[in-house]
Amino acid sequence: MTGIxxxxxxxxxxxxxxxxxxxRFGREHMLACTDPLxxxxxxxxxxxxxxxxxxxxxxxxxxxxVDQTIVPDTAFAGPGQEVAVLPIYSGG
Amino acid sequence: xxxxxxxSQDPLVAEAELQAILGGRTGDGAxxxxxxxxxxxxxxxxxxxxxxxxxxxFTERSLExxxxxxxxxxxxxxxxxxxxxxxxxxxxxxxxxxxxxxxxRAAFEAADYLMDRLKTEAAFWKREDxxxxxxxxxxxxxxxxxxxxxSD
Numbered sequence: 105m106t107g108i109x110x111x112x113x114x115x116x117x118x119x120x121x122x123x124x125x126x127x128r129f130g131r132e133h134m135l136a137c138t139d140p141l142x143x144x145x146x147x148x149x150x151x152x153x154x155x156x157x158x159x160x161x162x163x164x165x166x167x168x169x170v171d172q173t174i175v176p177d178t179a180f181a182g183p184g185q186e187v188a189v190l191p192i193y194s195g196g
Numbered sequence: 197x198x199x200x201x202x203x204s205q206d207p208l209v210a211e212a213e214l215q216a217i218l219g220g221r222t223g224d225g226a227x228x229x230x231x232x233x234x235x236x237x238x239x240x241x242x243x244x245x246x247x248x249x250x251x252x253x254f255t256e257r258s259l260e261x262x263x264x265x266x267x268x269x270x271x272x273x274x275x276x277x278x279x280x281x282x283x284x285x286x287x288x289x290x291x292x293x294x295x296x297x298x299x300x301r302a303a304f305e306a307a308d309y310l311m312d313r314l315k316t317e318a319a320f321w322k323r324e325d326x327x328x329x330x331x332x333x334x335x336x337x338x339x340x341x342x343x344x345x346x347s348d
Contacts, residue, residue, distance in 0.1 A: 123249045123321025124332040172254050188251055194322035194333045196232070196248075196279050196291050196314040 115183035117141070119150065123191045125166075129154050140182030143168045143175055150189075165192040197267045201259035201277040203250065208280050208289040217276045217294035224273050226300035228307045230293040236286035242326055246284040249321040255281070258319040262310060270306040272297040277310060279318065312342040 119133040120126070135149060147168070151158045160166060167174050169188040170181045181187045210231045218227050234246050263275045274296040284290055293310045297303035315335060322333040335343075 120251070122251050124323075126249070169251070169254060172257070188254070190251070190319070191321055191332070192334055193317065194248075194320050195316045195335050195339060196318035196320055 117146070117181055117183060118186045120186065120188040122188055123194070125157075125160055125189055125191055128160075129157055135187075137183060140180040142177060143170070143179050143181065143187075144177040146181055146187060147177070160191070161189070166190065197273060197275075199260070199263040199267050199275045199277075201256070201263040201275075201279075203256050203259065203279055203281050205280075205282050208278055208292055210289050210292050213276060213278055213292040213294060217274055217296055221274075221296055224296045224298050226298070226303040227294065227296045228300070228303040230291075230307050230311060231289050232291040232293075232311070234284045234286050234288050234290055238324055240324075240326070240331065243286060243324055244327055245286065245325045246290070247323040247325065248281045248284060248290070249323070250281040251319060255319040258317060259314075262313045262317060265313070266295075266306045266310050269309065270295075270297070271299070271302040272306045275306065275310070277314070279314070279320075281320070309346050312339075312346060315339045316343040 115138050116134040116136050119135055121129050121131055133154065135146065147161050151161055167190045169175065169190060170179055171185055214229050221227065236243050259277055259279055263277050267275055272295050276294040278292040280290050291314060293307050295303045295306045297306070316339050323330050324333055
């Protein structure tokens with residue numbers, strides 16, 4: 105596992121980077137937080153903490169998935185939830 | 197209407213998948229089967245293998261949605277979609293699409309529709325490996341144009 109160290113309370117969001125993103129930045133990260141974050145805020149925190157990720161995280165075709173559902177920037181994710189960051193699909 | 201949409205980490209045996217949709221069928225007049233194979237060349241050169249990354253649960257659901265949409269759109273009785281993930285060698289099957297229907301036209305059209313949707317909307321991230329480098333694949337303009345044919 106790579107990325108952000110857990111905080112003392114274990115309040116974390118599990119972040120998964122898929123496809124090329126996972127190769128570039130590490131597949132799995134744990135993002136410490138105590139309260140739910142909007143996806144927009146989560147993106148900002150990831151950009152701050154995952155070096156070099158700003159360009160891909162700000163791409164309009166990069167999608168965020170919370171608990172297996174694609175969500176907009178206004179959606180929330182909180183401790184114990186999983187957020188996946190998806191590049192554009194290759195298709196089958 | 198029956199649909200099967202599965203993800204397989206293991207090599208896909210097209211003959212077995214064909215038998216699975218063909219066997220014992222008496223009420224349908226047509227079964228169409230399509231098998232997509234991994235090629236050993238691409239427009240950028242030789243290909244030594246493919247890697248299809250997926251997101252567990254999410255990718256399976258994308259296959260199920262596409263199969264269900266095809267079932268709702270065409271007069272077919274059975275749809276079978278089996279898709280590989282992980283490492284795929286040249287010559288191996290990546291995808292099997294089988295459609296059974298009372299009449300052939302609906303089966304042909306549904307198979308065509310399924311492949312056009314799978315090529316653009318199946319939740320995979322595909323890396324093409326060559327002797328010297330690798331590259332991640334995005335749908336081509338042709339793939340998108342093919343998908344667009346089915347837009348209402």
